Amino acid sequence: MRRKTLLYGVLCVLCVPFVFPTWWMVTSSLKPVSDIFAFPPSLLPGRPQLEAYRQVFELQPFAQQYWNSLYIAAVVTVGTLAVSSLAGWAFARIRFRGSNALFLVILVGLLIPSEVTIVPLFRLFHSAGLTDTHWPLILIPILGAPSVLATFIMRQFFLALPKELDEAAAVDGLGRLATFWRIGLPLARPAVGAVAIFTFLHSWNLYLEPIVFLSTPERFTLPQALTQFVDAYGGPMWNVQLAAASLTALPVLVVFVVAQKQFVEGLAHTGLKG
């Protein structure tokens, strides 16, 4: 009994740095500026107000930036799933010449993060006239290094499916593409879910690429937009920044809390397991 109480106590204390920041972000965004650094700090806003939220949309084209992040992440997620599930299926279930060598070549991409190649990528997109567009933020994750991990996860999952599936599909007269689309992909729902979640978050969090490629506020994505709420002296407008941060973080958090089982177990049971 005492051991249990002790364990709960330790867990509660350990929770503080994980939970307190989110709590503080939301409550502070509802406080008037003058109360933000008040001591002793109050855990709840005494006089909650939405002034900061109004300013978020006034100072930046925030709704546009929100849409940019959302649609880019959606396109990247769908694109990555298409590329990685096709490649993963072929590497796991189709015997073709050089498949192992090609797989190794692609895996090398895991060692080459886009931070290493950002300078030439910038020049490539610059000479194609595609800087200050969303193309680099869409094409690099779908086709470049980030999708390699997705392909690896999909391949590991497809490898575990029984061999008889292909034979049964062939007996039923299904071609390779139909077998993949009608049998492989539906069975891979857990892997697809895990890849979708992490691809979406990766795109949603992207920061280096947007600040390198984008220069027009209307084209900014959320992470970049969040840092733009500064006063005339370059100092952060804390309550406005925190309001924008809350708007960015809360929807995803809500989805997570509702679907946390899929998030956590999808990850733990998908190829990434040692």
Added chain:
Amino acid sequence: MPDRTTWWTASRRDHLVGYAFVAPQLLGSLLFVFLPLGLVLYYSLHEWNVLADTFEFVGGENYRQLLADPNVPKVLGATALFSVGLVVFNLSLAMLLAVLLNQRLRGTVVFRTLFFSPVVVSLVAWTIVWGFLLQSNGGVNALLQTVGVEGPNWLRTGTGAMVSVIGVQVFKNVGLNMVLFLAALQGVPKELYEAARMDGAGAWTRFARITLPMISPTVLLTSIITVAGSLQVFAQIAVLTQGGPGTSTTVLVYYLYQQAFQFHHFGYGATLSVLLFVIVLALTVLQWRMRRRWVFLEA
């Protein structure tokens, strides 16, 4: 056409289908991974001026600059400090949380959700909140003051800033490793613990002699991922400290960004990229070769 039927065999068709399926990934890798990697080497021998649009061969000039740059040792020191601090803190906290959550307590799922939740919070949003909390009159110091500790001005001192960026990153992502460790812990056969207990092994001995060896493949995997990730950290530093105070939190990726995209020294930026690539490669190979030494079971 009899010729065609013999040529168009099932296995040939399989080859073609296979190539077609992997083509997007393969061409994508060539265009967005291998071509830029080659170009990074090529650019490191050149100087590119965007404004004047000149691109000229300078030989080993950028590499001479790399060796002479007084900031490079500092940057590498900060990178090493950050990576080591991050990996040690991340893996040990992940292990602690996983072991605590593996005690079959009621409400474990709630705690697991809470520990994991920062993973889904937007990285820059998370960093901004911590930047706010770490102000000298911010939430962290207010919390410390209520227990009678005078906190430092976290982001304005070298050590404080380094501790801050490591901590912010660990609390953001430790949930991932925690979940992987938890899955591995649940895969350890219970009989092993029973047997050890009968032999009189204490909790620590059971952890060190049974748990750790049994989950060592997961430890290897997570440490490879965490080490590689620690070398890519950028947003937290750009938002929280801008590499400061001085160069105390200027890690290699941030320095690369500054040189290439703030000072427009693209050739030198490419040279720093080559250095980053060599470091990532060397560390991964090193960890992979060490696996025989301390990984008990090959998965």
